[in-house]
Amino acid sequence: MRKITDRQKQVLEYICDFIDEHSYAPSIRDIQKHFGLKSTKGVKDHIDRLVDKGYLNRKEGTARALKVIRDDTKAIKKVPLVGTVAAGLPLLAEENIEDYLPVSADMGRTEGMFFLRVNGDSMINAAILDGDLVLVRPQPFVEQGEIAVVRIGDEATVKRFFRFDSRIELLPENPDFEPIVYWDEDEDIRVVGKVTAVLRTLE
Amino acid sequence: MRKITDRQKQVLEYICDFIDEHSYAPSIRDIQKHFGLKSTKGVKDHIDRLVDKGYLNRKEGTARALKVIRDDTKAIKKVPLVGTVAAGLPLLAEENIEDYLPVSADMGRTEGMFFLRVNGDSMINAAILDGDLVLVRPQPFVEQGEIAVVRIGDEATVKRFFRFDSRIELLPENPDFEPIVYWDEDEDIRVVGKVTAVLRTLE
DNA sequence: CTCCTACCTATACATATGTTTACTTCTAAA
DNA sequence: TTTAGAAGTAAACATATGTATAGGTAGGAG
Incomplete structure (x- = not known):
């Protein structure tokens, strides 16, 4: 249950990098564009799973309200x-x-x-x-x-x-x-x- | 040009506290509610001035994209x-x-x-x-x-x-x-x- | 094969949120 | 007194953004 897929890891890393650079979290569409996706749904799925697995925290319905819990890199x-x-x-x-x-x-x-x-x-x-x-x-x-x-x-x-x-x-x-x-x-x-x-x- | 008013200081402090607690910035309406204001305009004025005076950074048109530059407290x-x-x-x-x-x-x-x-x-x-x-x-x-x-x-x-x-x-x-x-x-x-x-x- | 999951497209909706225009009030400086 | 800035109300507007519905494809587990 703990492990995340490679793709999810990529998303998590991008979120971390984005926060490092901007000091605020990316929107779903920011992530979507970065990975060249054509729908927001896929991104939301990834985020949902990252939340489920305890890597992210989110305030539902709130813009850019992602918080990285476990980075596995550094903090x-x-x-x-x-x-x-x-x-x-x-x-x-x-x-x-x-x-x-x-x-x-x-x-x-x-x-x-x-x-x-x-x-x-x-x-x-x-x-x-x-x-x-x-x-x-x-x-x-x-x-x-x-x-x-x-x-x-x-x-x-x-x-x-x-x-x-x-x-x-x-x-x-x-x-x-x-x-x-x-x-x-x-x-x-x-x-x-x-x-x-x-x-x-x-x- | 550098100094901020007491009210602006209050706003800046609230923004810092909010970020500390949530790890994402407050929206203008978050700030509005906290101070019991009845319009968003006043808040935006404060933020505009805090940006002008170099205390805040902002990505215009982007939700919760505030970044504290000079806290005068700590960072x-x-x-x-x-x-x-x-x-x-x-x-x-x-x-x-x-x-x-x-x-x-x-x-x-x-x-x-x-x-x-x-x-x-x-x-x-x-x-x-x-x-x-x-x-x-x-x-x-x-x-x-x-x-x-x-x-x-x-x-x-x-x-x-x-x-x-x-x-x-x-x-x-x-x-x-x-x-x-x-x-x-x-x-x-x-x-x-x-x-x-x-x-x-x-x- | 069948079922499930990971991953993705397409489209749409609802609202959270930044922005703007028009006025008002109050205080302090000129 | 006049002027200017700080602070705020009121009412909209535009869009950025989270969420949902309906599928589609590929690969692994049973």
Whole structure:
């Protein structure tokens, strides 16, 4: 049920290209002309099927109201930038959202992900500088040594994460900083997610 | 000539919101209803002015063919990723384009800009690692000490740029690498542009 | 063969939508 | 006061566009 025919794929691609170029969707007759068809019916059939199969969304009776759902090529998703979070969790409360930044969809699932502005130089040797933005995928555990966002009490921090039995070590990437060590029952500490990308703006 | 009235701003905002929500533009009558107007004329006037003032683009006679140019809030632009360029200039030949990455429009003008994949560790102390992507704004000159993309013969390199009279020095940010020094008439050397942002994907 | 689907032509209809003409009201600048 | 622009009402008009009806052809599955 999922697969589309070659022809349907051609139509879908044309729709995507058209939107890319004009930033509005083609009309049925636009598509008709492009493929040199002599009737609008064929085009509507294709669109109907693309809608059925979940590739397109449409508002019936409305001009140029096509929306591409699954492109199978690429797309852009908007990821919220949560400020330099310190106190005031939960992280994703709407009040904390400063902005939305575009991310390539081929970076994988972006649902739930968010950007966080890094505060301080503690990760400088991992090439993460003060003010850089990190893209965070929320997850309760990370692999040994991965760079993670960790919540300690009301503070959020970015560090390399290690766990030895019930001891948790958060290692900065800067010799001027000391490792942070916790024991399980010690404090309210929790892995928020894993750092997936780094974005820095110069100038 | 540039400024828009409060009412026009309201209309523009509504158009942006509508597009965000539906991913296609509102019709004139959609706007009319939203503002509780009893004629389409007023709306068309507003749109005409927004077009005149460069905030909107429109295909006349075409349904829902509005395109927001200047949002004054935010937008997304796509910037081409030129591969790990070495030989094979000119840089922006279409064959070199690997992909397009989304960039926030509030990063300024993106016309002509491109992403470049950095090769090697020579800028490691500027927190630019092997494989990182740098966003480049083409420009023939850069300020003293700025990080620039420089073309030497058929190779492109990312370095800190200095010029002393007719001597050009390209300084790596890694003690293991030696500065590169050129004289004006020495070789075919040219500043391609300035590094404006750094993007790194982990995992 | 028969049935079904993908794909297409031909023609027509209904309405969604951009455009226009003619006026009115209000505010601010000259 | 006069003038000009912003904002809006009213009533049409023209066409761009989605939708529907009636078939037609080709190929695969049963």
